Amino acid sequence: MKPIHTFRPVKKVFVYYYFLLSSVILLFIGTLISGILFYLGYSLLGLAVVGLTLLRIVYQYVNRLVSYQKTHYEIFEDRLVQEGGGLFYNKRAEVLFKNITHLGQKFIFPEYQLFQTTTIYAKAAGTDYQEIDFSCLKEGDKIESIIREGLQKQGFSLKMNIPNRKLRQNIKGIFLDLFQSFFGHFFFAFIIWVGIVKDGKSNLGFHFHTVFWTIAGGIIFFLLFYQFFLNLSARYEIYEDAVTEEVHFLTYKKTIMPMENLADVHLKQNIIKSALEIYDITISCQGRGQEVHLRNIEDGENIRALVGTFIQNTRKAKNQKMDSKEDPAERAKEALAVLDGRKLPKKPARRQERSFETDLYMDEKRVYFSAIVYAVLGVLWFAGFMILSMLFHSKGLAYVSYFGFIFVVIAIVVGIYGYIQIGATKYSVCSQSFVYHYRFFVTKMLEFTTEKTTALVVYQGIIDRILGTCTIRFNSIGTIETMYFRHIRKDDQLIQKMLAKEGCYLEKKIGSIESKPTLVGFFIDQPVWIALFPLGVLAYCFYYHYYYRKMKLHFYDEFVHFQKGWISLWNYYVRYEDIKGIGATEYPFLGSFGKLTMDYAGVHLEPQGKHQVPVSNSFTISLVSHPFLWRRVLDLFFTGSISAKELWSTHQKFLENSLPEKKVYESRPNYLQYTLAFWLLVPFALGIMIFSLYWLEAPGWLYFPALLLIGILLSLIGLYVHFDTKAVYFYLTPE
Structure with a gap:
């Protein structure tokens, strides 16, 4: 397929201007660092920094020249393509028109003022890394209009006739955000200053502290100055078919977000913003990192309702337009292909429950349970130690008994918090969405449309099972956030009605995949048993034996139901259309046993250390028989080659015939290139080691064993990289 349009960046901007700009920054940083080192008496290190800076500048120039030769931008009928690269690599990025969530143009200061060139960018559904940048272009408006025409041909409206609402940030909210940022920056600078003082460098005197706080204050002032005018210049416009954002402070930036790829609208308020009646509105798109943030907006409730209505209306209009485009001749050909057995019939549209609506609240017994436990x-504690003190006539035990009041205080605090949660929280099941409301000083509202909800997960802990409650988790493709209906009454009819809103009915089960635990398989799947051996490996094995026996994967007409747990129960309900990938692993020494992992659309946050990182939504069933065969069968099913009712018969055919997987094309990574790149880093690693020993003034006898040790480690790592990369390959199948 040939591109409709091809563009190249302006050379004097792409190469010379950005080389000059980066060189000035590198020279400033290099001069600053080397000057400090010369001042402190480290002349050798200062010269090394100067040399590295000059080498970096030369590399930067050569790299920009090579990058210019490789860079060009292409517009096809259905996608945008960016070709580029550098001195040692090539890259190609593609964005399909149908997946675009943001389209915009940047007039970068002072590039636009000097050369009248702009940057056109497009973000796509998926992650925040799926982005195209057409930089250093002349006639940016013309190119943007060409892309908009391509979007309209792909079914986007983008007429943008008259804005329904024009919005600006409230000045009180801007100052509030500025105040919060000031304290954050000041606290960071204060921590650095305290660290310097604690290291014994407080004897640098008044001059040092004056210079430090002058520089820190200048940086903080610049950041706050930029933030203030950036937020003050922000303009938002809401059309029936798009949302636009304009920011104009030094760099002018305008972004268009088509309503077709917007998903959900969320509201947030803190205590102060609640008093000021201003909101932070988040409009989520189909992917992580693609949210649209409208900060410090008045009348947030009505704005949320307005945007939500436009999203639903645009989606309905798009579906009707696609239905009207169906050609009768094409439908006749498809029917003939179905009769001949060359193609499966199309699935009828899911029948979704729209009439059921209800409001749900937290169960009081479940919420107050923790407070009751602390009180008891x-x-x-008080009664027990007081009785012991009277029996043994010990004042010490009497004093210890008063620690029981700590539990009582905790019970009171937990009880008050639970009382607030019960009154402030409401969950709503609406005709086409699930909504979470929270209002107590702060306001938070999440709404997930049923069309964008990818999974409904029901969790029951041991306390929930005793009290008859549960927690329901919703994942959405539209946002990274996860919505919970916590501590509600467990009602099977309610869950079935909620599933029916997504077109999932527990009417006819096709079949199930079950976990088959064995002793050897357990030891391989749960290697932590070695560490737990002295703590009771038998109890651990007993628990996980029943844990695996309860693990099952059920297939229905429209969705898959995965259940796991023994004491605590987890139930995942995921539509087939939201399953995005299947992974299989076979364990050694177990023949054909392993685990099967299904990834479904969207991501969620999980804590890792002190941070929360986005993780793909998935579930895994362990110790299943023939996971590779199941992966092949399920791949055929999800690509439409077989129907759900043919899953078990196809699996049996594969099992009996042991058919090899047909490969259309196979590709392996250039493992020699990876290995060579690794070994090129070895001299630098050894050089850093020698320099570190010299810097630490290590004795001469330590050099040889230290270098020998790091040489052995690098060799082992190099061999691992070589064989690990050599073992990886990719292939395509006819399915």
Whole structure:
């Protein structure tokens, strides 16, 4: 397929201007660092920094020249393509028109003022890394209009006739955000200053502290100055078919977000913003990192309702337009292909429950349960130690008994918090969405449309099973956030009605894949048993034996139901259309046993250390028989080659015939290139080691064993990289 349009960046901007700009920054940083080192008496290090800076500048120039030769931008009928690269690599990025969530143009200061060139960018559904940048272009408006025409041909409206609402940030909210940022920056600078003082460098005197706080204050002032005018210049316009954002402070930036790829609208308020009646509105798109943030907006409730209505209306209009485009001749050909057995019939549209609506609240017994437990512990602690003190005539035990009041205080605090949660939280099941409301000083509202909800997960802990409650988790392709209906009454009819809103009905089960635990398989799947051996490996094995026996994967007409857990129960309900990938692993020494992992659309946050990182939504069933065969069968099913009712018969055919997987094309990574790149880093690693030993003034006898040790480690890592990369390959199948 040939591109309709091809563009190249302007050379004097792409190469010379940005080389000059980066060189000035590198020279400033290099001069600053080397000057400090010369001042402190480290002349050798200062010269090394100067040399590295000059080498970096030369590399930067050569790299920009090579990058210019490789860079060009292409517009096809259905996608945008960016070709580029550098001195040691090539890259190609593609964005399909149908997946575009943001289209915009940047007039970068001072590039636009000097050369009248702009940057056109497009973001796509998926992650925040799926982005195209057409930089250093002349006639940016013309190119943007060409892309908009391509979007309209792909079914986007983008007429943008008259804006329904024009919005600006409230000045009180801007100052509030500025105040919060000031304290954050000041606290960071204060921590650095305290660290310098604690290291014993406070004897640098008044001059040092004056210079430090002058520089820190200048940086903080510049950041706040930029933030203030950036937020003050922000303009938002809401059309029936798009949302636009304009920011104009030094760099002018205008972004268009088509309503077709917007998903959900969320509201947030803190205590102060609640008093000021201003909101932070988040409009989520189909992917991580693609949210649209409208900060410090008045009348947030009505704006949320307005955007939500436009999203639903645009989606309905798009579906009707696609239906009207169906050609009768094409439908006749498709029917003939179905009769001949060359093609499966199309699935009828899912029948979704729209009439059922209800409001749900937290169960009081479940919420107050923790407070009751703390209160009982406090009373038992006090009574127990008081009785012991009277029996043994010990004042010490009497004093210890008063620690029971700590549990009582905790019970009171937990009880008050639970009381607030019950009154402030409401969950709503609407005709086409699930909504979470929270209002107590702060306001938070999440709404997931049923069309964008990818999974409904029901969790029951041991306390929930005793009290008859559960927590329901919703994942959406439209946002990274996860919505919970916490501590509601467990009602099977309610869950079935909620599933029916997504077109999933527990009417006819096709079949199930079950976990088959074995002793050897357990030891391989749960290697932590070695560490737990002295703590009771038998109890651990007993628990996980029943844990695996309860693990099952059920297939229905429209969705898959995965259940796991023994004491705590987890139930995942995911539509087939939201399953995005299947992974299989076979364990060694177990023949054909392993695990099967299904990834479904969207991501969620999981804590890792002190941070929360986005993780793909998935579930895994362990110790299943023939996971590779199941992966092949499920791949055929999800690509439409077989129907759901043919899953088990196809699996049996594969099992009996042991058919090899047909490969259309196979590709392997250039493992020699990876290995060579690794070994090129070895001299630098050894050089850093020698320099570190010299810097630490290590004795001469330590050099040889240290270099020998790092040489052995690098060799082992190099061999691992070589064989690990050599073992990887990719292939395509006819399915």
